[in-house]
Amino acid sequence: xxxxxxxxxxxxxxxxxxxxxxxxxxxxxxxxxxxxxxxxxxxxxxxxxxxxxxxxxxxxxxxxxxxxxxxxxxxxxxxxxxxxxxxxxxxxxxxxxxxxxxxxxxxxxxxxxxxxxxxxxxxxxxxxxxxxxxxxxxxxxxxxxxxxxxxxxxxxxxxxxxxxxxxxxxxxxxxxxxxxxxxxxxxxxxxxxxxxxxxxxxxxxxxxxxxxxxxxxxxxxxxxxxxxxxxxxxxxxxxxxxxxxxx
Amino acid sequence: xxxxxxxxxxxxxxxxxxxxxxxxxxxxxxxxxxxxxxxxxxxxxxxxxxxxxxxxxxxxxxxxxxxxxxx
Numbered sequence: 059x060x061x062x063x064x065x066x067x068x069x070x071x072x073x074x075x076x077x078x079x080x081x082x083x084x085x086x087x088x089x090x091x092x093x094x095x096x097x098x099x100x101x102x103x104x105x106x107x108x109x110x111x112x113x114x115x116x117x118x119x120x121x122x123x124x125x126x127x128x129x130x131x132x133x134x135x136x137x138x139x140x141x142x143x144x145x146x147x148x149x150x151x152x153x154x155x156x157x158x159x160x161x162x163x164x165x166x167x168x169x170x171x172x173x174x175x176x177x178x179x180x181x182x183x184x185x186x187x188x189x190x191x192x193x194x195x196x197x198x199x200x201x202x203x204x205x206x207x208x209x210x211x212x213x214x215x216x217x218x219x220x221x222x223x224x225x226x227x228x229x230x231x232x233x234x235x236x237x238x239x240x241x242x243x244x245x246x247x248x249x250x251x252x253x254x255x256x257x258x259x260x261x262x263x264x265x266x267x268x269x270x271x272x273x274x275x276x277x278x279x280x281x282x283x284x285x286x287x288x289x290x291x292x293x294x295x296x297x298x299x300x301x302x303x304x305x
Numbered sequence: 306x307x308x309x310x311x312x313x314x315x316x317x318x319x320x321x322x323x324x325x326x327x328x329x330x331x332x333x334x335x336x337x338x339x340x341x342x343x344x345x346x347x348x349x350x351x352x353x354x355x356x357x358x359x360x361x362x363x364x365x366x367x368x369x370x371x372x373x374x375x376x
Contacts, residue, residue: 060322060323060325060326061329063322063326064326068330086367086370091366094366094369112358113359113365117363118365118366122365123366125367126345126363126366126371127371129341130346130367133338133339134338136334136337137339140330140334143327143330143331144322144327146322147318152319153319177374178372179369179371179372180369180375182365182375185374185376190376194350194351249374264370268370271371272371272372291319
């Protein structure tokens with residue numbers, strides 16, 4: 059029965075991720091594509107060789123963007139649902155809906171926002187292709203570190219909560235996480251290599267758009283998955299038996 | 306669980322799902338989801354499963370805007 063419950067939550071997580079990816083896609087199209095186009099204009103103006111165009115810009119910015127966003131939504135939604143299954147009832151006295159919201163918040167902070175402070179999103183033309191391997195490795199290393207340190211902070215908080223109370227334990231965990239991440243960021247090498255003359259305003263707008271996309275995605279996921287998970291975990295009495303798995 | 310003093314809340318404590326039930330789903334679907342993420346975020350960047358540039362070019366804009374190092 060529990061296994062079916064996990065399956066039901068996983069399916070709903072993927073569905074919530076897909077749903078949340080729709081507003082994120084709209085945000086990406088209307089807010090993010092402008093800075094991308096500006097960066098590509100800079101790239102071609104500076105005759106940076108980009109080779110043959112396999113996929114046209116109009117396809118990249120519509121069908122291509124949609125494919126990437128929706129698949130990303132389903133994938134992270136599924137992973138977040140599995141994290142939720144693990145976190146439920148283990149991180150404190152939170153309801154299913156609150157746990158879903160906290161899972162989404164933690165995913166946004168640990169997998170996106172904290173790593174992006176060190177290795178922010180780069181528009182086309184920013185980033186030397188010769189350093190791609192190194193930048194990719196550092197990017198994923200930073201995500202792994204952030205998730206690891208975040209999980210360690212939660213464990214620390216849970217350990218000291220019975221001694222110091224929930225408030226002090228949360229503050230302690232937050233401080234420990236911030237300090238550890240700060241040390242990691244100081245010692246990891248910088249990933250920036252912005253070409254000379256690249257418009258600073260465009261870089262700022264692109265990065266802000268990138269943060270906005272992820273914020274929309276995770277806010278949407280937290281809300282949608284919280285609603286769906288609550289219905290799976292606490293069905294109305296006598297109407298349905300637990301759970302109602304999807305085929 | 307965390308409360309050292311009894312909380313006056315009437316909210317029931319949620320029972321955790323047993324790890325034995327979560328683990329198989331987490332392993333199989335976790336890997337599957339990571340494969341999907343790989344194709345959106347990293348395929349035909351440093352490593353290629355499919356030859357050429359088609360996948361990279363198709364998801365190009367999403368890859369940039371989601372924060373993955375693209376090229």
